[in-house]
Amino acid sequence: MLRDKSCVDGILVCGEIRQNKIHSVTKELLGKAREIAGKMATRVTCLLICGQLDDMPEELFCFGAERVIVASHDKLEYFNQEITAKILSYVVEKYLPEVILAPATTSGRTYLPSVAAMLHTGLTADCTSLDIEDGSGLLLQTRPAIGGNVMATIKTPNHVPQMATVRPKTFRMPEKHVDGNGEIIFLDIPPSLLESRIEVIGKEYASETVSNVQDKDVIVSGGKGLRKAENFNMLHELAELLGGGVGASRPTVEAKWIGYPHQIGLSGRVVSPKCYFAIGISGAIQHLAGMQTAQKIIAINKDPEAPIFQIADVALCGDFKDIVPVLINRIRREVI
Numbered sequence: 536m537l538r539d540k541s542c543v544d545g546i547l548v549c550g551e552i553r554q555n556k557i558h559s560v561t562k563e564l565l566g567k568a569r570e571i572a573g574k575m576a577t578r579v580t581c582l583l584i585c586g587q588l589d590d591m592p593e594e595l596f597c598f599g600a601e602r603v604i605v606a607s608h609d610k611l612e613y614f615n616q617e618i619t620a621k622i623l624s625y626v627v628e629k630y631l632p633e634v635i636l637a638p639a640t641t642s643g644r645t646y647l648p649s650v651a652a653m654l655h656t657g658l659t660a661d662c663t664s665l666d667i668e669d670g671s672g673l674l675l676q677t678r679p680a681i682g683g684n685v686m687a688t689i690k691t692p693n694h695v696p697q698m699a700t701v702r703p704k705t706f707r708m709p710e711k712h713v714d715g716n717g718e719i720i721f722l723d724i725p726p727s728l729l730e731s732r733i734e735v736i737g738k739e740y741a742s743e744t745v746s747n748v749q750d751k752d753v754i755v756s757g758g759k760g761l762r763k764a765e766n767f768n769m770l771h772e773l774a775e776l777l778g779g780g781v782g783a784s785r786p787t788v789e790a791k792w793i794g795y796p797h798q799i800g801l802s803g804r805v806v807s808p809k810c811y812f813a814i815g816i817s818g819a820i821q822h823l824a825g826m827q828t829a830q831k832i833i834a835i836n837k838d839p840e841a842p843i844f845q846i847a848d849v850a851l852c853g854d855f856k857d858i859v860p861v862l863i864n865r866i867r868r869e870v871i
């Protein structure tokens with residue numbers, strides 16, 4: 536849609552529902568939406584497109600939403616790209632948001648591009664940072680580009696809504712406010728939007744072979760500086776003592792020292808733990824893209840000039856073989 540003065544009704548966050556529950560990425564996006572809404576002097580709406588919803592939508596008022604639109608129907612029990620895209624387009628035409636933020640999850644990555652095409656506007660996928668430009672009030676959508684070698688900031692100056700997707704854990708979970716309140720709208724979905732050429736004929740769950748590193752509060756990650764696969768054993772030991780998981784940089788995965796589900800970064804997983812150990816990791820931007828929102832970063836590197844030290848809260852300069860066993864022994868003494 537061409538930009539004109541009618542499209543001014545704030546920021547719309549597309550919520551993610553998994554197994555009838557509001558997924559945490561919804562709250563992460565609401566936190567960021569709230570922050571940029573302050574700069575745009577506008578309001579934040581959250582849209583929940585779902586089959587059944589076991590959580591209370593009011594909960595989202597405590598995370599920054601001022602209005603929640605619930606579009607619920609039995610036909611949405613299983614994710615349907617076609618119906619979801621039509622409902623979002625309908626909501627955009629009805630409520631005219633200026634900005635749409637959505638999760639870059641499997642479903643978000645599937646239906647958002649078709650919505651952008653239906654609305655004749657732009658979409659920036661997998662943003663790592665969002666801001667508002669002084670003066671123009673346009674959304675600044677930053678993401679890695681040209682094979683991850685530069686960070687590009689993209690604007691959508693002529694069309695609305697300005698649309699961006701963001702991977703889970705890219706932004707921190709906002710603090711929960713106790714006194715949140717707002718308006719809930721239960722959308723009457725026009726029957727024509729529920730027609731689809733897609734028919735779900737069955738459902739099968741993937742086997743649980745993937746690393747659950749994304750859910751851990753502590754992540755102990757190793758890089759090429761570990762020199763060989765066996766040295767990951769001490770990282771597993773440290774992670775286990777701390778109740779955490781093991782992460783890895785891309786070269787260690789390429790060297791088959793550890794499996795891909797452990798890879799952190801631009802082409803791996805994005806994590807946001809309370810504490811992130813970067814051991815023998817240089818701190819390339821592609822790695823930082825996957826862990827820079829960790830609350831505490833502890834880096835162990837023998838090179839005092841290693842870029843990882845620029846973002847580390849605790850910098851331990853030395854050989855990991857000297858430092859990690861000392862840490863393990865110390866924690867064993869303290870904890871056991």
Ligand SMILES: Cc1cc2nc3c(=O)[nH]c(=O)nc-3n(C[C@H](O)[C@H](O)[C@H](O)COP(=O)(O)OP(=O)(O)OC[C@H]3O[C@@H](n4cnc5c(N)ncnc54)[C@H](O)[C@@H]3O)c2cc1C
Nearest residue numbers: 682683758759760784785800801802803815816817837855
């Ligand atoms: C499109 C694209 C996507 C990418 N995606 C990812 C991604 O998802 N994740 C990712 O990690 N990378 C990714 N990369 C690769 C990235 O650019 C870097 O090459 C990579 O992160 C470097 O990994 P590293 O830090 O383990 O290795 P290196 O850069 O080789 O760093 C090794 C570090 O170990 C230190 N060291 C050496 N010996 C010791 C020792 N004994 N004790 C302590 N420290 C020691 C060194 O000083 C050095 O800093 C991507 C690249 C591209 C182009």
